[in-house]
Amino acid sequence: MEVIFISQWKDIAFPKLNVKPQSIFLMRKLMTFILIYLVSIPMASAQYNYAEALQKSMLFYEAQQSGELNNNRLNWRDDSALDDGSDVGHDLTGGWYDAGDHVKFGFPMAFSATLLAWGGIEFEDGYVASGQMEYLKSNLRWANDYFIKCHTAPNELWGQVGNGGTDHAWWGSAEVMQMERPSYKIDASSPGSDLAGETAAAMAAASIIFQDDDPSYSSTLLSHAIELYDFADNYRGVYSDAITDAAGYYRSFSGYADELVWGAIWLYKATGDEAYLNKAISYYENLSNEGQSTIKSYKWGLAWDDKSYGCYILLAQITGDTEYKQDAERHLDYWTTGYDGDRITYTPGGLAYLDVWGALRYSLNTSFLALVYSPIATSSTKSSTYYDFAVSQMEYALGDNPRNSSYVCGFGNNFPENPHHRTAHGCWSNNQNGPPEFTRHTLYGALVGGPNNDDSYEDERSNYINNEVACDYNAGFSGVLAKFVDDFGGTALSNFPTPETPGEEFFTEAKLNAEGGTHTEYAVWIYNHTAWPSRIADSHTFRLFIDISEGVSAGYSASDYIVSTNNSGVATFTPLMAWDAGNNIYYTEVTLNSDIFLWPGGQGESRQEVQMRVRLPYDAPNSAWDPTNDWSYQGVNGSLSKSPNIPLYVDGELVFGDEPGPVDPVDVTGVTLSPNSTELRLNQSATLIATVAPANATNQGVSWSTSDNSVATVSSTGVVTGISEGTATITVTTDDGGYTATSEITVIDEEVEQFTVTTSTIGTGSVSLSPTGGTYDAGTMVTLTANPGSNYQFTGWSGDASGTTNPLTVTVNSDLVITASFEEITVPPLGCESYETISLPFDNDGSGDFCWVTSGNISFINSWNLDELTINGVDYTNTWSNSLPARIDGNYYIHYSASVAWAHAEFNGSSVAMINNDQMLIYPNPASEELRFKGITEYNLISIIDTSGKTIYEKQIDSSEELTIPLNGIKPGVYILKAQSAQKEIVKQFIIE
The missing domain is CATH 2.10.70 (Complement Module; domain 1)
Structure with missing residues (x-):
């Protein structure tokens, strides 16, 4: 630690002072005392830029914002949860997401806002010096605006939005959440004194912050705070008994006695009304005692549940009474030098370690209390000890630890890169371990939970104990930083934050599905991996570009090319359209149907396949088809890979890939007309064909004319119609005017049959x-x-x-x-009784059957129990195959495994996905009209559960082999299928279209 001496003070003189000599003596004695007092306080080294750390801590709260975002500085965040409160007829949008999840837990949110405001009140100079006061106020306004929305009546407060279970069951960005978000409240019949009292404290503390520059807003906050405190005081109860979903996450273990004292203190500070101070003093005796003793608790720490330790400090500060100072110092002594022979555990590296869950949160909250109390401690030794403790804990958090690592994301050396935070991860796979394996966004300023009690730590996203972040973790931390900015200086970064450069978001991958003498078939996958911000687009379109020059040379035109898809119901497409007709470059535009929901919410949900075939008539010669010069064919083979020559357009904008570049113009060299003469009857028509040379000429346009309209007319496409008996000459002229050709038309006076x-x-x-x-x-x-x-x-x-x-x-x-x-196709139930069977030469007993049924153009291969499968001497056990002798008319992709074989079958190029889980077959998936099951004899209860956790279908079943569930009335979306018995259960996700 550095000690700052002001040696110049020994030379201070007081000339021209109109005071008596003894007064000068007393003044010198006073200066000496001040010097000794200041020297006695250990000073931290300025090895860390505390202003930068505070700046980043303020930005962290913007990463937690919910609702319609205004002036958010992170380009990877956007509006989210805009329907919050709609289930109860209120606007409950806004506020902060609690931690790495997306529930808005009102109890810890209010505590975070109270402690943040306290830091702004106590250490205002540090916020001002670092340029962060405006951001502190912005963050406090964001939270308190939400509290105003939640306080919908004097004795009604909405204390949570979002269900903990369903929220935690999905891993993705806030902007694309799809689960229902129920709202929960406390009121006179189901009170929550702790929640109401803490929210009153938060709004009263914030009213002090805004008192000077926005007195109207300050008054509004104070009015709500007074009403909420009255609600808390008059209707007693623990909030987690009323909002039971919160009990599994933020149960109020300490009860509400501490919040009644805490809230009264903050209302006194905001109003100056002695009645609130008297109430705080009166309720103080209800605060918990340590064990069976008569002294106040001192062995835990200030956090979202227990505010007693903050009450000790505030009342000691306000009143100066010995009782409160003793309670405050007993607590701070326990955390520093020890009390009555008992002291908190320290890690080998020097971290005061209270609990594995958020260890740094507790040490820095206590550091905050130590800094607030230090100036009024009962001795200079205690002042020094408490201050020094705060310095040591902050320096540990910022890098002075055995790992030489910062525990603040985006700050210092070797900082955490994979905090447990859904939106920062930017995941599209609904899996916290990825893909992507890496975290796509830097969660600047977020304090992670911290190390274990041996100073060990792993930067793992799945470790929510050590590596989660939370709004309350940063609250006391920010106040300590502001104090150290004031004491040691520091400079906030300029031009911070800089927008992140978006990674790959929308793109296509492709492979060749099939090739032939007259066709090319592509399997094109469209991906939504958005994260800057995560979003759901309205339209997705890709283009397949082909060069039809060889077809034109063989006498075909663009209209002869046939475009088709194997995925009916997934996409629409155009016939070939001209891109560069002069060079025979055409394309088909393929657009996903509007009901296809492509979103970064899961591996399957974030991508969609479309199989597209472009061909000439089957009788076309092979010479007319050559894909090697096609733009979109380049780089595409039998393996799925990025396809930059299959450009993707999202909401009408090119977002991935490249279009064919400009081609040098090719001049026209001539035109021919076929036939050069013909005979027509009256009212009979014939089509003349004009061929511009060369085939790749840039301008292929021509115009038509006739020498005598009374004999024969000609259309803009060369259709000639006989009008009256006689002879007319039809002329075709190239659009450049340089070349013509003619055909003689003879019309005879005879009607055509x-x-x-x-x-x-x-x-x-x-x-x-x-x-x-x-x-x-x-x-x-x-x-x-x-x-x-x-x-x-x-x-x-x-x-x-x-x-x-x-x-x-x-x-x-x-x-x-x-x-x-x-061929008429029927849809029988699954089974083997009446369907075609194929005998295969098994090597164990020489025979065997595979049963198959058809449904439209889809074939199912049923299960077959066998220990191993060898066909014609080839071992197919545990393999995928589409070349077995069992193939019937189409391509079967069959997975054989020991003891049982299930199949994902394809017929005529279309496929159906089946779920195989513990030998239960569930199909189709996605489903539309019904869901069918086979192999369910082990289960007696089937349930369908939506993403909010609500059971929307439930059926007791017997030991029947098959079950069909009609899906009429169930809206499209993602659902959970649960099959249960007394011994086991399985859970599987499926989709209803």
């Missing part, structure tokens, strides 16, 4: 006609396309076409009725 084509279907499917309309000139070629494109047969047509091709092309020379007969 017309016929109709009608279609019908048997089974689940549809047929489309091209050209559309159904009425055609004789000799017209009509294309029929079946959907789905498998398991069907065309019948009833005339012509030479085969009935199994898709599409089917026919020449219309008579009225046709064409039927597409689709």
